[in-house]
Amino acid sequence: MPIFSGNTSTNAASTAYDIPYKIKYFSVVNKSGVGITVNVGVLYGSTLYYITPYNMTLGAGETLYASEDILVLAGRQIYLSVTDSVDYYFDLE
Numbered sequence: 001m002p003i004f005s006g007n008t009s010t011n012a013a014s015t016a017y018d019i020p021y022k023i024k025y026f027s028v029v030n031k032s033g034v035g036i037t038v039n040v041g042v043l044y045g046s047t048l049y050y051i052t053p054y055n056m057t058l059g060a061g062e063t064l065y066a067s068e069d070i071l072v073l074a075g076r077q078i079y080l081s082v083t084d085s086v087d088y089y090f091d092l093e
Contacts, residue, residue, distance in 0.1 A: 015077065030063070
């Protein structure tokens with residue numbers, strides 16, 4: 001399974017795969033010099049299921065990470081929404 005990674009200052013969505021997969025690990029690093037708001041979820045159609053606390057705040061230079069298996073069902077996308085510059089990395093299996 002490919003890795004979903006990059007950088008954004010607004011939002012990003014992964015490919016919707018036709019098979020279930022797991023998020024093995026993910027990190028979101030605040031690259032801005034100020035605090036930002038971050039939301040990470042699984043998107044299905046127009047419904048977003050959050051996998052992190054809603055409107056989580058990351059201080060300048062802080063990292064949000066998780067290293068637990070999160071099952072994503074077929075047809076769903078990983079969705080990331082932020083208020084300023086971040087680098088993100090999702091290891092998928």
